[in-house]
Amino acid sequence: MSRSARLLDLLQILRTHRRPVSGVALAEATGVSLRTLYRDIATLQAQGADITGAPGLGYMLNPGFLLPPIMLSSEEIEALVLGARWVRANTDDRLKQSAAHALAKIAAVLPGDLRRELETSALLVPNTRRKESPERDVAALRDAIKAGVKLDIAYRDERAQETQRRIWPVALGYFEGLRILVAWCELREGFRHFRIDRMIDVTATQEIVPRRGEVLLGEWRRANGIVHDL
16 A cells, blocks of 8 residues: 555544544554554644644544545545546547546646556546537537526437427436436426437527426436435
């Protein structure tokens, strides 16, 4: 385990205790000697961690201290790299660029050993995005969701029948080789799932959706028995 990862683990352990923890217990939990544990405590204190205590009395991380966002474990870095690589391989140009920029920003502030892990990650992601998928429409749909505006769409269903719909865009689903827009359909008076590759035309209106996006998303989840875990 790298030293930066060990320091992060030590902070996380201290966070889970509301009372002082002995140096011996902390040393055992992090797999180091007591002398190394005391050095790690001193390092964290020098970096701004609000840790109080002393040998023989125990140590405690005072309430209100927030861990810096760059204090990431090796597996957390792998998760970020894997997610960013999936975005770069399977979404529209704007999101691909944003994913690359986000990784660059994270790499710029990581300690050297963790930055090498980010740059040399062996986790690979295949490109499953359909080449014929209209990237500009996906970006426009994301914009409409953020702005909370209704959309007018021309849609061709699985039987090749075309209809005109006014919809309230709620969420985008990125599946393997397929993109789905979750929306409230005024024509059907209910939530519907629209395949983006079946949208013939998409036009943003000036009409605001009457309910907030998070409210609609919650209603859709409840209607489909989906538990939100984030």
